Amino acid sequence: MRFLRASSPAWLAAALWLLVFTAPARADALDEIGKAGVLRVGVFEDFPPFSAAGPDMALQGYDIDVANALAAALGVKMELVGITGQNRIPTLLAHKVDLLLSVGYSDERAKVIDYTAPYAPYYIVVLGPADLAAAKPGDLAGHSVGVNKGTLEDSSLTAAAPPGTDIQRFNDYGGVIAAFLAGQVQMIVVGNDVGATIMARHPPVEPHEKFTLLSSPDQIGLNKNEPRLRQALDAAIARMKQDGSLNAIAVKWLLVPLPSGF
């Protein structure tokens, strides 16, 4: 799943190209959404538990619930548009969607799109059994830690782990999870989304969050120079944080409440 976050120069080039050549003079985005009566939201179609097809093949997840809440806040209908990691920013810049969900902040992306406040926690976490004490990367020394080879988790762990950490790299999340449940590794490093997937199965060895290795919360991405839309979205997010509805979505899909101070 992490490849979705890979920043490749290709989409940046495509995005800039579209920005320069296809952006005609437009009215204010918030007015256009109101006039059309529909909020078009770009979401992944294979990114559980944020956005993936459910048993009825309709998309469901954290992002879908947030998209519905945002449309309700703006008083319009909601329309989902399936995007991929490669095409989503060009799709936004071509005004084929009004906003994108599950966008992690990067300086590179901030040059072409605007961001709202964070609406979902995304962080890489060290999981381990309850009776194992580990509160910082230094505590990993002398322990075996499983990770999915070549992912953002792998590079974060490799950079943070002290000498003497036994890093065991597996080819997929299935291998990482199975190794932990079989007791072949003491701890694992995964994104909080994968952690939620493990918890949902109620395994015999409950993985507990030990500490966060990297935090990169999901934000809403929208076109630049749309201050009114951005304010409206930020206000909607702030309200959802205040009235507890965002926390309810987190508990429903991530199986843990929002981190304190989120």
Place this chain on the structure above:
Amino acid sequence: MDDLAALLAGAAITLGLAGASGIAGMALAIAAAGLQRGGGRAGRLAVGLYVELIRNTPFLVQLFFVFFALPAAGLRLGAWTAACLAMTLNLAAYATEVLRGGFAAVSPGQHEAGRALGLRPLAVFRLVVLPQAIAASYPALVSQIVIMLLESAVVSTIAVRDLTYAADLIQARSFRAFQTYALATALYLALAVGLRRLLLGAGRRMLAGGRG
């Protein structure tokens, strides 16, 4: 250069696994073949079940069973040990079948001649029949060991730091798939050709009748 060192270290692990499982697997195969011949009906049945079980299931599944499933039954082996055990069991099953062919090639008169010399049945097996059976099936046995060396690439899936593990990791970091896998391929080729030549050469020197 660090990458090359990592690949060579991985190749050493691969060779070590092939060597350890090759020796243990051959010993197990000889024991199984002996049991098949001299262990009566129960022995034949037990060996037959073992050989069929291993030869009709994928090695990757056998490996996952040893590494991921046995801990639930109370036997937790480290990645290297689990890989070595799975390779040994797999190799021994195939080698048992190869050896069975070797035994079939030894004339029954050899056994009778050994008995006539006053040797006990076990001594006849060890001193007369077995060396000839090994000599007759030696090239095929060497092939099985080399096949196991190559098949051992899948142990990287349980995080054994073998040659494939090193290549995957370097590729994931550098995205240089061509250079990395070309070098890994060359190393596997060198290991396989080298091991085959070494074993066949040793066989020519040591085996009965200079065959092999």
